[in-house]
Amino acid sequence: MTLPSKPEPAAFPQGLPLLLAFDLDGTLIRDGGQDLPEETAAALARLRALGVRVAIVTGRDLPPRGVSSRAGFDAVATNNGGRVHFGAELRTSARFGPGDLEAVLAHELDGARVVLFTEDDLYVQLPPGRDPEPWMLARQARPLAEAPHADVTKVGFWHPDVAGFAARLRASHPHLVVTGGQPPYPEFLTVTPTGAHKAAALTLIAEGLGIPLERTVAFGDSDNDEVMLELAGYAVQVGTLPLLARHADTQLAGYGAVGAYLDALAGRLAARATGEAAGRP
Template identity: 25%
Template sequence: MDYRIVFFDIDGTLVNEEKEIPADTLEAVAHLKKNGIEPVIATGRAPYFIKPLAEALGIDSYVCLNGAFVVYKGKVVHKQPLDKETIAALVELAGKHKHSLVFEGGESYFADTENHPFVTESVNTLKVDQPGWDPEFWKNNEIYQMFLHCESHEEALYEELLTKLRLIRWHPLALDVLPPGSSKAMGIQALLDNLGLSREEAIAFGDGLNDKEMLELAGLGIAMGNSHEELLPYADYVTSSVDDGGIYKGLQHASLI
């Protein structure tokens, strides 16, 4: 198959636990671009979280916020914000249980509580700036994703909203809150449609639970050696870990470098 485009998750895929890009990954992406293959970041992160990484890799296209916000060469090509009524219902329910929320827009993000320890701890693992504070931010801005801060045994408190939103845990203290049906795969499909490419022409690399759909969608789904074990059945190929040349070896397997 002639692959034309490659989608890369960030955490545990392009970067290691220290949020560093291994030298062989930088080399692999440079080779990919030289060979005329389009590299695209596909992440749960917001666009304002990934600018330094994207610049370091020379990548200007990305599927962000788990597929809800897609940019190709600097131009927004797909948006899927959360419904305001659904956000209001979640705000009310989270307030009842004293669980903090973070609202992620296209250009900035804000928490509904100041200096909440769960927010501080979870966001610190991303090695990005802490959110601002604005409980009303969601009312006047499109929100593409939220963080709900609670422990795993408390997730059942939100079952009544699961027909209106999707929850994916990314930290012991935090879940991503997405529009229903939203996933990296949906954002990837929107970009493929925009470019006139088929799914068979795409490769996807990932390591986490929010990568299941995109590995299934892509013509070649590659799981990192450090992947969550529940991701492995969705992969066509398992490469080595992020710190052991996983990206380079995966692209070699696909005969792209």
């Protein structure tokens, strides 16, 4: 998917309604983390109390409980946007068709770690002599050969040559969504079904919450966030990945700076609300 550069930085949406959509790893929390920084959690609570809507749009298939339970998100999109929940309601869940999944699994990456995700389970293929990782054990991963191919929602690869495989797959199956294989994840690749990307998730979430896209603010740090940052009314790049710079309206140094940024936003919205209540323009 080729995206144009923004001609000039957009203005931050003023007042409500407002939707903030966050990538998770490297953006809202540290990469691989399990909980929100205290400053970020407090700022999100302030924003929600002011009427701001908030959502996660992550590549993970399950957000950590320490994040979901503390932030009270209005919507959660997982699998790079392929699965979207509004509270307990599952709004959409993309799955591979048989031909597409077979093409993905014909990867020719000798010694790769491969993980297939379904709605409820995961299935792994590991190189000989390699033990399952703790998170795989915690999720009770089963052998890849047992995976129900009709229910696969995401495939992940770990291998030094995932970039080469990504290029081949994009050429042969351009309708699939292929992310990773480049900084900040040069040896990790994610493949999701047609339409399972973060821009689609942001569109669905905004529509479901009744918020125009021009009043959405997206936060992201890596290549799978690119389409979301381009689509949102305002884009906040977290980190310094050059790929995202052309889409960013503002940039934060890293996930540790997000809390202060959100707290300042809450302060501005609170001051605006106070002024409106007092009849000031």
